[in-house]
Amino acid sequence: MRRPLGIILPLLILVVWEIAARLIGNQFILPRLETVVPVLLSPATDILGTGSLLHNAAVSLIRVGAGFLVAIAIAVPLGIGMGWSPRLDAFADTTVQLFRPIPPLAWGPLAIAWFSVGLNSMVFIIFLGAFFPILLNTIDGVRGVKKTWVEVARTLGASEGQVLAKVVLPGAAPTIWTGLRVGFGIAWMCVIAAEWLPGTTSGLGYLTLYAYNFGQMHFIIAGMITIGIIGIAFDLLFRSVEDRWFAWRGSER
Amino acid sequence: MKLAIRDLSKVFVTGTGEQVPALKDISLTVADEEFLCILGPSGCGKTTLLRIIAGLDTPTTGSIEVDGEALDGPSRRIAMIFQEYSLFPWRTVLENVAFGLEMTGNGRGDRLEAAGRYLDLVGLGSFGKSFPFELSGGMRQRVAVARALAIEPAALLMDEPFGALDAQTRNLMQIELQEIWKKTRKTVVFVTHSVDEAVFLADRIVVLTERPGRIREIVPVKKCARPRDRTCADFVEIRRHVLDLIAVGSSD
Numbered sequence: 001m002r003r004p005l006g007i008i009l010p011l012l013i014l015v016v017w018e019i020a021a022r023l024i025g026n027q028f029i030l031p032r033l034e035t036v037v038p039v040l041l042s043p044a045t046d047i048l049g050t051g052s053l054l055h056n057a058a059v060s061l062i063r064v065g066a067g068f069l070v071a072i073a074i075a076v077p078l079g080i081g082m083g084w085s086p087r088l089d090a091f092a093d094t095t096v097q098l099f100r101p102i103p104p105l106a107w108g109p110l111a112i113a114w115f116s117v118g119l120n121s122m123v124f125i126i127f128l129g130a131f132f133p134i135l136l137n138t139i140d141g142v143r144g145v146k147k148t149w150v151e152v153a154r155t156l157g158a159s160e161g162q163v164l165a166k167v168v169l170p171g172a173a174p175t176i177w178t179g180l181r182v183g184f185g186i187a188w189m190c191v192i193a194a195e196w197l198p199g200t201t202s203g204l205g206y207l208t209l210y211a212y213n214f215g216q217m218h219f220i221i222a223g224m225i226t227i228g229i230i231g232i233a234f235d236l237l238f239r240s241v242e243d244r245w246f247a248w249r250g251s252e253r
Numbered sequence: 254m255k256l257a258i259r260d261l262s263k264v265f266v267t268g269t270g271e272q273v274p275a276l277k278d279i280s281l282t283v284a285d286e287e288f289l290c291i292l293g294p295s296g297c298g299k300t301t302l303l304r305i306i307a308g309l310d311t312p313t314t315g316s317i318e319v320d321g322e323a324l325d326g327p328s329r330r331i332a333m334i335f336q337e338y339s340l341f342p343w344r345t346v347l348e349n350v351a352f353g354l355e356m357t358g359n360g361r362g363d364r365l366e367a368a369g370r371y372l373d374l375v376g377l378g379s380f381g382k383s384f385p386f387e388l389s390g391g392m393r394q395r396v397a398v399a400r401a402l403a404i405e406p407a408a409l410l411m412d413e414p415f416g417a418l419d420a421q422t423r424n425l426m427q428i429e430l431q432e433i434w435k436k437t438r439k440t441v442v443f444v445t446h447s448v449d450e451a452v453f454l455a456d457r458i459v460v461l462t463e464r465p466g467r468i469r470e471i472v473p474v475k476k477c478a479r480p481r482d483r484t485c486a487d488f489v490e491i492r493r494h495v496l497d498l499i500a501v502g503s504s505d
Contacts, residue, residue, distance in 0.1 A: 148339050151309050156353035157329040170343045248342035251386035
């Protein structure tokens with residue numbers, strides 16, 4: 001019953017959109033549905049010479065993937081260390097709390113100064129966006145590992161390294177995964193904004209900004225919808241893995 | 254395996270620097286293949302004593318010797334079974350039992366084969382592919398026993414292992430544990446606060462006082478033949494004696 005109920009509002013929004021678009025009658029403020037839908041239905045068609053929706057989506061995804069992987073490579077080990085060692089936590093926590101409230105986009109000018117325009121500066125911003133949710137969830141996950149599991153492992157002869165690899169990591173994995181899901185979501189938002197930085201010439205974010213310069217609102221909205229669909233698709237992907245691998249979460253006995 | 258506990262005391266220091274004595278002057282020898290129960294009221298330090306023997310806590314003073322050698326940290330010769338929440342929920346039952354053998358680097362085929370044998374021993378041979386959350390409480394404790402036995406320890410430490418089970422399952426598990434003990438000839442140190450359970454299982458019962466735990470008396474149960482009948486005269490007499498000891502303790 002939930003799904004049919006959930007469909008009603010989006011349909012209503014489409015109807016209101018179409019009515020509003022007709023009433024306003026101005027393509028530069030709100031384009032009509034029938035101008036946006038064809039763009040979405042032919043995603044391989046070039047848009048204003050910047051490449052197709054598919055091409056730009058792929059470019060954005062590669063950037064997100066790179067920043068996201070760097071974030072995982074640093075945040076997961078650091079989070080395991082901070083969750084496991086109170087000394088490392090005491091050492092690093094203040095720094096984490098100081099940097100965390102700075103929005104990734106605020107690093108934009110510095111990113112360009114340090115890495116110059118292009119892939120590296122965008123990857124840096126995406127990395128910052130994904131880093132903190134992954135780090136904080138990893139710390140939480142490690143702290144949530146039951147003491148009994150660790151003690152059982154020790155009495156069964158596990159070394160400190162084995163305790164980390166065979167108990168702490170799998171025990172914290174569901175929460176770390178949640179961190180990856182949230183981190184990816186934020187990384188995806190960051191890439192769109194990062195593509196608005198000067199010097200960028202591709203990506204879904206760039207496409208929407210570029211279309212704005214030509215007053216092509218229907219391309220902007222098609223781009224926004226594509227961004228949303230990709231975001232939802234990845235969230236569902238993360239959740240389905242969660243359901244499959246971490247079904248035990250919440251039923252520890 | 255012979256276990257000697259010498260002049261052992263444990264003092265905990267709280268966050269405010271207050272010293273809380275948990276155990277005082279415990280001296281005790283557990284004979285090879287003996288089934289020893291440690292009995293006492295809640296908070297008497299019996300779990301602390303077991304954790305020290307397991308190498309999970311350190312004594313403030315005193316020492317523990319295993320066959321004449323001082324114990325220093327967890328040893329694979331001594332396995333511990335906890336009251337609950339001890340199975341790794343992300344592993345299948347078989348992989349749980351094989352955990353200890355995985356730590357020593359046994360090959361996958363080897364350790365799963367061995368784990369299967371121990372799972373058979375506790376009567377769960379057909380549940381290898383299940384996950385812990387799919388099992389009942391009694392079954393989970395059997396898996397924990399199999400997992401402990403799989404590393405072939407000389408001694409088993411059990412911390413109120415049946416405390417979370419219903420009375421019927423508990424009685425059944427006591428009988429099964431006795432069978433397993435007879436078959437495997439391990440030294441067992443079993444902590445409980447149930448007088449009935451202690452008299453049913455133990456060769457000797459160590460009765461502790463309230464905090465700080467001291468040995469009030471060591472009660473031999475050997476004259477009561479196994480498997481024990483809870484209604485036989487000897488059983489009832491010993492049970493009454495132990496209950497008296499605990500009653501004295503709480504009126505101090």
